[in-house]
Amino acid sequence: MTAAIRTQGLTKDFGGGRGLFDLDLEVVEGEVFGYLGPNGSGKSTTIRLLMGLIHATRGSASAFGLDAIQQSVEIKRLVGYLPGELPQFGGLRGRDIAGHFGALRGGVDQKRVKEITERFDLDLGLKFREYSSGNKRKLGILLAFMHRPKLLILDEPSSGLDPLNQQEFFKLVQEAQADGATVFLSSHVLSEVEHVCQRVGIIRRGKLVKVARLEDLHEMHVRRVEVEFAGDVQPQLFEHLAGVENVKSNHHSITFTMRGSFEPIVDALAGHHVVNVTSHEPSLEEIFLTYYEDQPKEAAS
Amino acid sequence: MIPWMAWRLHRRGLIGFGVGGFLISFLYGAAFTQAAGSTAESQAAFGRAILLVAKQFAFIIPIPVHPETLGGYEQYKWLSGAIILMMLWAGLAGVGIGRGDEDRGITEQWIAAGVSRARLLLARSAAFGLVLLVACFASVLGIAAVAPLVHQDPNLAGEVGKGLSMAAGIFTGYAIALLISQFPAERQTATALGVGALVLLLVVNGIADTIDSASWIGVFSPFHWMEQTTSAAPGGTFDLGATLGLAVAGAVLVGAVIPIFQRRDIGSGLFTWGRRARAAVRVASRNVMLRMPFTEGIWEQRVGLSVWVVSTLLLGSLMLSVTKSMGDALFSDPNLAQLFQKIAPGPKYTALLGLVWFGIALLLLAGYAVVQVSRWSAQDQEGRVEMLLSAPISRSRVVIERALEFAVASLLIVIAGYIGVASTVPSSGLNLDAGHVFTASALLWPFALAFGGLGVAVASRWPKIAVPVLATFVVVEYILGDLGPLFKLPTWMQNLSVFHLYGNPVVGDLSWTPAISMVLVFVVGFGAALMLMRQRDVSSA
Numbered sequence: 140m141t142a143a144i145r146t147q148g149l150t151k152d153f154g155g156g157r158g159l160f161d162l163d164l165e166v167v168e169g170e171v172f173g174y175l176g177p178n179g180s181g182k183s184t185t186i187r188l189l190m191g192l193i194h195a196t197r198g199s200a201s202a203f204g205l206d207a208i209q210q211s212v213e214i215k216r217l218v219g220y221l222p223g224e225l226p227q228f229g230g231l232r233g234r235d236i237a238g239h240f241g242a243l244r245g246g247v248d249q250k251r252v253k254e255i256t257e258r259f260d261l262d263l264g265l266k267f268r269e270y271s272s273g274n275k276r277k278l279g280i281l282l283a284f285m286h287r288p289k290l291l292i293l294d295e296p297s298s299g300l301d302p303l304n305q306q307e308f309f310k311l312v313q314e315a316q317a318d319g320a321t322v323f324l325s326s327h328v329l330s331e332v333e334h335v336c337q338r339v340g341i342i343r344r345g346k347l348v349k350v351a352r353l354e355d356l357h358e359m360h361v362r363r364v365e366v367e368f369a370g371d372v373q374p375q376l377f378e379h380l381a382g383v384e385n386v387k388s389n390h391h392s393i394t395f396t397m398r399g400s401f402e403p404i405v406d407a408l409a410g411h412h413v414v415n416v417t418s419h420e421p422s423l424e425e426i427f428l429t430y431y432e433d434q435p436k437e438a439a440s
Numbered sequence: 441m442i443p444w445m446a447w448r449l450h451r452r453g454l455i456g457f458g459v460g461g462f463l464i465s466f467l468y469g470a471a472f473t474q475a476a477g478s479t480a481e482s483q484a485a486f487g488r489a490i491l492l493v494a495k496q497f498a499f500i501i502p503i504p505v506h507p508e509t510l511g512g513y514e515q516y517k518w519l520s521g522a523i524i525l526m527m528l529w530a531g532l533a534g535v536g537i538g539r540g541d542e543d544r545g546i547t548e549q550w551i552a553a554g555v556s557r558a559r560l561l562l563a564r565s566a567a568f569g570l571v572l573l574v575a576c577f578a579s580v581l582g583i584a585a586v587a588p589l590v591h592q593d594p595n596l597a598g599e600v601g602k603g604l605s606m607a608a609g610i611f612t613g614y615a616i617a618l619l620i621s622q623f624p625a626e627r628q629t630a631t632a633l634g635v636g637a638l639v640l641l642l643v644v645n646g647i648a649d650t651i652d653s654a655s656w657i658g659v660f661s662p663f664h665w666m667e668q669t670t671s672a673a674p675g676g677t678f679d680l681g682a683t684l685g686l687a688v689a690g691a692v693l694v695g696a697v698i699p700i701f702q703r704r705d706i707g708s709g710l711f712t713w714g715r716r717a718r719a720a721v722r723v724a725s726r727n728v729m730l731r732m733p734f735t736e737g738i739w740e741q742r743v744g745l746s747v748w749v750v751s752t753l754l755l756g757s758l759m760l761s762v763t764k765s766m767g768d769a770l771f772s773d774p775n776l777a778q779l780f781q782k783i784a785p786g787p788k789y790t791a792l793l794g795l796v797w798f799g800i801a802l803l804l805l806a807g808y809a810v811v812q813v814s815r816w817s818a819q820d821q822e823g824r825v826e827m828l829l830s831a832p833i834s835r836s837r838v839v840i841e842r843a844l845e846f847a848v849a850s851l852l853i854v855i856a857g858y859i860g861v862a863s864t865v866p867s868s869g870l871n872l873d874a875g876h877v878f879t880a881s882a883l884l885w886p887f888a889l890a891f892g893g894l895g896v897a898v899a900s901r902w903p904k905i906a907v908p909v910l911a912t913f914v915v916v917e918y919i920l921g922d923l924g925p926l927f928k929l930p931t932w933m934q935n936l937s938v939f940h941l942y943g944n945p946v947v948g949d950l951s952w953t954p955a956i957s958m959v960l961v962f963v964v965g966f967g968a969a970l971m972l973m974r975q976r977d978v979s980s981a
Contacts, residue, residue, distance in 0.1 A: 187826075187977075187978075187979055190829070190830060191829070192826055192829055192977065192978045192979060193977035193978065193979055194975075194977060211829075211834070212832050212833065212834050213832075215829075215830060215831060215832040215833075216832040218830070220830035222823060222826060222827065222830070224823065225823070225827070226819075226822045226823030226824045226826065226827050227822040227823070227824070228824070229628075230628065230740075231740065232721075232725070233721070234721050234723065234724055234725040235725045235727065235730055237724035237725070238724040238725030238726060238727060238730045238731065239725075239730040239731075239736050240827075240831055241724050242730060242731035242732075243828070243831035243832070243833055244831055244832060247724065249723050249724060252722070252723055252724050253722045253723055256720075256722040256723075257722055260720075261720075261722075262720035262721055262722075263720075263721040263722060263723065263724065264718065264720060264721035268543075268626075282827075285724075
């Protein structure tokens with residue numbers, strides 16, 4: 140698989156610790172990559188660097204092997220872009236905006252425009268200033284998807300959409316992926332994008348702190364386990380098991396933290412009269428939030 | 441709170457009209473003895489010449505009082521124009537406070553913070569009133585400050601009186617625009633109606649000033665009441681009643697807006713009509729203008745551009761039609777004719793046309809350049825350029841399209857001006873050289889391009905400050921062109937002014953060097969724009 144997006148040491152230093160620093164990232168062709176981080180973490184800066192709108196302080200960014208600055212026009216022939224906020228088009232009507240950008244790109248099929256506007260119930264007859272924020276978002280989605288791009292770069296695409304339109308949007312993303320497109324989408328809410336992304340990257344204060352598959356995020360996280368026995372239990376039985384830490388016993392029960400597979404635990408429990416086992420698995424959102432904290436445990440370890 | 445609001449929300453206007461107004465007053469004052477001479481006789485002759493010429497412009501600018509004095513000269517030469525410019529500013533501010541703040545979400549924020557609508561409106565109006573007062577005083581105090589340097593009476597009390605009258609009248613204009621802005625459904629309509637109403641009141645006053653039987657309609661115009669105070673000139677009148685009346689009228693109008701503002705929805709006018717039912721549109725426009733390079737910009741500004749084109753055509757025709765009678769009055773006095781020939785050599789009537797029409801056309805085109813740059817600047821800051829660059833087009837193409845858009849639009853305005861003048865020549869009673877009229881009209885285009893080139897360069901790199909930079913540049917260039925000969929500045933310095941480079945080609949004073957220089961300014965500005973746009977970061981954030 141070739142890289143749809145590749146950055147090496149990509150840095151944009153705005154001064155005062157603000158910006159994006161030493162980003163090494165690779166998004167493979169055909170995947171949906173979620174780029175997650177809190178507000179002001181550097182998501183939009185990364186996207187603007189990829190789009191060649193701003194210049195890197197150092198490092199490089201490319202899409203399909205094309206340099207983001209030197210071959211910016213060639214890249215944009217392949218890209219569908221949705222900015223974090225759509226610009227003010229004032230008195231222009233939706234159809235004029237779609238017509239203008241369609242003409243700039245060339246090769247936009249009216250059937251595709253019709254299909255997307257119908258799916259989102261978007262009326263192109265209104266003036267831009269008459270659109271609600273949700274409808275402005277839908278118009279942005281139309282502009283990004285109408286030419287069936289090979290790479291979609293979407294900055295917080297689902298913000299402002301109601302749940303039904305969010306669902307429709309994610310269907311559109313899945314269809315684009317099925318057609319072979321690569322999707323790079325940013326968000327600050329994991330639950331919004333977890334069902335379409337194969338991998339996520341988590342950025343905090345301008346630095347990428349984690350890139351992982353969603354299931355890996357689950358697996359690598361610590362779980363709290365409590366086992367109740369019919370009789371007394373010896374904690375030493377569990378202290379040396381792989382991934383087990385913080386073992387504490389209390390007469391008939393034992394609690395410990397663990398990471399990784401349950402198999403060693405199940406083997407150790409064999410031959411004991413177990414009354415109850417509880418394992419608290421944090422939600423993906425809880426895992427995600429640990430990376431938002433100032434001292435993320437996983438990154439530190 | 442009010443001084444803070446005044447500074448935070450109107451600082452550009454305050455700096456522009458305050459500092460700019462003071463400097464312009466000061467500079468024109470400093471040039472007074474160069475223009476009028478230093479003896480009582482020469483100043484009296486100068487005053488007579490101005491009076492004769494001024495009668496032809498009475499429709500727009502009132503007949504001067506004691507133009508042989510510094511205060512009278514400045515009251516005519518600068519303050520009368522400043523009142524019109526500041527009235528337009530006040531109109532835009534009235535609509536901006538009435539509706540623009542709502543479009544930007546500022547009003548919503550204030551109200552959400554617990555500020556009542558009445559208090560918000562009163563605070564915003566008081567802040568603008570304060571800014572207006574400072575700006576008006578700055579202009580008149582520039583006259584008092586320069587007076588000792590040219591051995592003239594500072595007339596401080598008179599200047600303050602004139603400043604008060606201006607502030608009261610212009611505040612009334614602000615209140616009229618504020619009131620009108622409450623009614624239409626959209627801000628754009630409110631802007632057109634609000635500013636249009638003030639222009640209409642200027643015309644009403646012009647009619648009242650020039651047609652005796654219609655003089656009574658002047659009472660409806662704040663311009664009329666401002667004209668009652670002529671105290672900037674020594675021996676002029678300060679009309680306390682008119683000034684107080686204007687101030688009270690302004691306050692009453694602002695008060696009248698409060699219940700309307702309280703009644704209507706934020707973001708809507710008092711009168712809104714339901715939308716007609718129609719089927720939803722699901723396809724993109726096939727409009728050819730949107731599909732061709734650069735024509736999208738022309739299409740988008742089609743209404744505004746049409747206004748520029750039609751206004752230029754009508755103004756060209758009007759100015760040519762009054763040139764003959766203006767010249768007859770001016771040249772009937774041999775001394776004045778001689779004085780005029782010193783200022784504008786060549787065939788007398790043709791030279792007068794050069795000053796009367798082509799001088800105005802230069803200002804119109806420079807003004808259009810500022811308007812166009814303001815449009816690019818807004819588009820940049822609102823994220824339009826970011827969105828454009830998300831399509832497969834280069835940054836160079838954005839600059840080229842801007843340059844082409846400006847070139848085509850300014851050419852349309854120039855052609856309209858030529859048509860206006862050329863169509864009036866047969867009935868003007870003037871014996872004009874058609875070739876010279878054509879050449880002078882054609883040279884307006886490179887003149888406009890020079891400002892467009894500079895504008896495109898500044899807007900490409902520093903969109904946020906492009907408008908004040910270009911507007912300041914236009915003012916400096918104009919003053920340099922206007923005062924350079926009076927101060928006998930070296931030729932190379934005068935040639936730094938594009939206004940001076942244009943010269944007065946309608947009298948046959950045509951040299952290719954200035955024309956080429958103006959085109960070169962455009963080319964250099966355009967080239968710089970290409971380079972600057974490539975280097976900068978484009979982001980609406």
